[in-house]
Amino acid sequence: xxxxxxxxxxxxxxxxxxxxxxxxxxxxxxxxxxxxxxxxxxxxxxxxxxxxxxxxxxxxxxxxxxxxxxxxxxxxxxxxxxxxxxxxxxxxxxxxxxxxxxxxxxxxxxxxxxxxxxxxxxxxxxxxxxxxxxxxxxxxxxxxxxxxxxxxxxxxxxxxxxxxxxxxxxxxxxxxxxxxxxxxxxxxxxxxxxxxxxxxxxxxxxxxxxxxxxxxxxxxxxxxxxxxxxxxxxxxxxxxxxxxxxxxxxxxxxxxxxxxxxxxxxxxxxxxxxxxxxxxxxxx
Numbered sequence: 001x002x003x004x005x006x007x008x009x010x011x012x013x014x015x016x017x018x019x020x021x022x023x024x025x026x027x028x029x030x031x032x033x034x035x036x037x038x039x040x041x042x043x044x045x046x047x048x049x050x051x052x053x054x055x056x057x058x059x060x061x062x063x064x065x066x067x068x069x070x071x072x073x074x075x076x077x078x079x080x081x082x083x084x085x086x087x088x089x090x091x092x093x094x095x096x097x098x099x100x101x102x103x104x105x106x107x108x109x110x111x112x113x114x115x116x117x118x119x120x121x122x123x124x125x126x127x128x129x130x131x132x133x134x135x136x137x138x139x140x141x142x143x144x145x146x147x148x149x150x151x152x153x154x155x156x157x158x159x160x161x162x163x164x165x166x167x168x169x170x171x172x173x174x175x176x177x178x179x180x181x182x183x184x185x186x187x188x189x190x191x192x193x194x195x196x197x198x199x200x201x202x203x204x205x206x207x208x209x210x211x212x213x214x215x216x217x218x219x220x221x222x223x224x225x226x227x228x229x230x231x232x233x234x235x236x237x238x239x240x241x242x243x244x245x246x247x248x249x250x251x252x253x254x255x256x257x258x259x260x261x262x263x264x265x266x267x268x269x270x271x272x273x274x275x276x277x278x279x280x281x282x283x284x
Contacts, residue, residue: 003190003227005183006238010230012191018221020143022109024136025232037174041166044176044204045244050158053202053250054079054128060257061154063125069108069141070130070158077101085119087111088131108137112144123150125264130158133179134170135187136228142184142210143220149213152264152273154257160185160199161206161244165236178205182237191223194270196277198256199247206247211260212274248284255280 001012058066058079066080071088074095083100089107097103102119104111108131127145131137138157145155159178162168167178185208188195194217198209220227240246256277263273 001191001223003187005186005231006235008235012223012226012230014219014222015225016222018218020140020221020224021228024225024228035173037166041164041174042176043163044167045161045163046201046203046206048202048250050202050205050207051075051079053200053207053253054156056250056253057126057154057156057257058082060254061126061261065120065122065124065126067120067124067127067145067148068130069127069145070132071103072130076128076130108141108144116144116148120148123153124148125150125152126154126156128156128158133159133172133177133181134232135180135183136232138181138184139187139220139224139227142188143224146213146217146220147215149215150264151267151269152260152262153211153213154260155210155213157181157184157208157210159205160208161201161241161247162237163204163242165242168237170232170234176204180231180235182241183231183235184208185241187227187231191227192217192219194274196274196281198253198277198281199244200250200253201244201247202250206244209253209256211256211277212270214270252284 002009003012054076063082066084068077068086071077071086071091074093074097077086078095078097081098086103087108129141131141159181162178166174167176170180196212200207259276
C-alpha cells in the first residue's frame with residue numbers, strides 16, 4: 001500500500017510476521033540543537049485546555065477502566081475517578097490521585113510485555129496516550145492499547161497538532177514540543193480506514209480521538225516496521241496541520257461520547273460504532 005504524509009508518498013509492505021522491531025529507528029537523543037528557540041517557535045494554539053476536555057470525556061463516558069501512558073505530574077491521571085492505571089518510567093506525581101489508581105514506574109513496552117496480562121482483567125474503556133513524543137513510540141502505544149479495547153472504547157492521543165515546524169522536530173529544541181506525533185493522524189487515516197478519527201482543537205497541543213477499535217485487527221502489527229523505517233525522519237508538518245484545518249472545537253464531543261457509552265453497554269461491534277459516529281460527524 002502507499003501512504004502519503006506531508007507531500008511525500010511511501011510504499012508500505014504488509015509483512016507476513018507481526019513481530020515489531022523495537023530497535024527501529026536507530027536510537028537518537030531526545031535533545032537536539034542547542035540553538036535557542038525563537039519566541040514564535042514556542043507559541044501553541046487552541047483555547048480550551050486539554051485537561052478540561054479530558055474531564056468532560058471522563059464525566060460523559062464514565063469508563064470502568066482507564067489507562068494512561070505518560071503520567072508525569074499526574075494532572076491528567078487525576079481526572080480519573082474509576083479504577084485506573086498510569087504508566088511512566090519517571091513519574092513525578094504532584095496531583096492528588098484517586099485511591100483506585102495503580103501507578104507503574106516503567107516504560108509502556110515493559111508494562112505491556114510484563115504486567116498487562118496480570119492487571120488488565122477486562123477491557124480498557126478509555127486511554128490517554130501522552131508518552132514519548134515520537135511516532136514509533138506513540139504508534140506502539142496505540143497498538144498495545146487497542147489489543148485491550150472493548151466495545152465503545154476510546155483512545156485519546158495528545159500532541160497531535162504542532163503550531164510551528166520547530167515544535168514537530170524529532171530532536172527537541174523548543175520548550176513547546178510535540179515531536180512527530182502529528183504523523184499518526186495520516187498514518188491511521190490511510191492504514192486503518194476502519195477506525196473513526198476525530199481531531200479536537202485543544203490547548204496547547206491538540207487531541208486526536210480514536211474509536212471503532214478492533215483488538216483482532218493486525219494491520220498495524222504487520223506494517224509497523226515499514227512505517228517506522230520510512231517515517232522516522234524529520235518532515236515539516238503541512239500548513240493545514242499547523243493551522244488545524246478541519247479540527248473541531250471541544251464543544252462537539254459529547255454526542256460522540258454518549259454513543260460510545262451506549263455501544264459499550266450493548267457490546268456492539270467496532271463497525272457499528274464507526275457507522276454511528278460517522279453519522280454524527282457528517283452533521284457537524
